[in-house]
Amino acid sequence: MTKIASASVVSGDTNYVHQVRAGHFDLVTDEPKALGGQGQGPAPFDYYLAALSACTAITLRMYAERKGWSLGEFRAELALTRDEEGRLHIHRVLHSDQALSDAQWERLLEVVANTPVTKALREGAEITSERGR
Template sequence: MAHPEPGTVVVTASGGGTYTQQVSTAGHTLLADEPVSVGGADAGPNPYELLLASLGSCTAITLRMYADRKGIPLTGATVRLRHDRVHAEDCEKCETEHGMLSRITREIELDGDLDDDQRAKLMLIADKCPVHRTLSSEIVIETRETGR
C-alpha cells in the first residue's frame, strides 16, 4: 500500500489480530491495538495511548521550540500523561456539571538550570501546544462512507 499524502492518516486492519490496525502517514507506519485483556494482540499502543502520545510529544516539542527561540537553558522535558473518566461534579475547572467526562492529567518535568520565571513561562507555554489547543476547543468530526 502506498503512503498517503502529507496531512492524511490511513488506518486499516492489519490482519495480525482481531483489533490490530496499521496506521500509515506520509512517511511512517505503526500499529495500534488493544491489550490482550480485552481481546487484542497488544501489537501496538491502544487508541487512547496514541492520543496521549500526540499531546505529550506536541507539548515537549513546543517547550523545546520556545526554549530555543528564547534562549532558555532547557536541557530536556519529560511529559507523563494519563486519561481517565471522572464525574463532572468532581471537576472544578469544567463547564459540564452532570455525567461523566474525560480527564487528561499531564505532568511535566523540566530539566536544566532554570529560574522560577523561566519555569513558570514554560508551564504556560505547554498549554499553548497545537494539540492541547485542538483538544481544548470544540471539535467537529465529519464522517462519510467512501468507496461505494
C-alpha cells in the same frame, strides 16, 4: 481548508491489530489482551496522549530555544483519567534536568497550555464521515 495531517487505517483478520499510515510513517495499533486484542501496539488512547506529549515537548523546546533557555533533558508525563460523570481529564507533569527559575517554569506552563494539539483537544474538532466508493 488547509490540510494539516492525514492518516489511514487498514483492518486485517487479527483482533484488533490494525496498520496505520500517518503521513509517510507506518504504525501499529491494537488493544491490550485484557480487552481482546493481541497487545501488539499502542491502543488508540495511547496515541492520543502520545500526540499531545510530542506536541508538548516540541513546542516547549522551540520556545526555550527562542528564549536562549536550555531545557536539557525534558520529559513530560501524561495521564488520562475519566471522572464519575464520564468526562476525560488529562494531567501533564513536566520535568527538566536544568535549573530553571520559577519565572521560567511559570512561562513554560503558560506556553504548554496553548500548544496546537492542546488547543485542538480543548476546543474539539468537527468530525464528519462518509461512505467511500
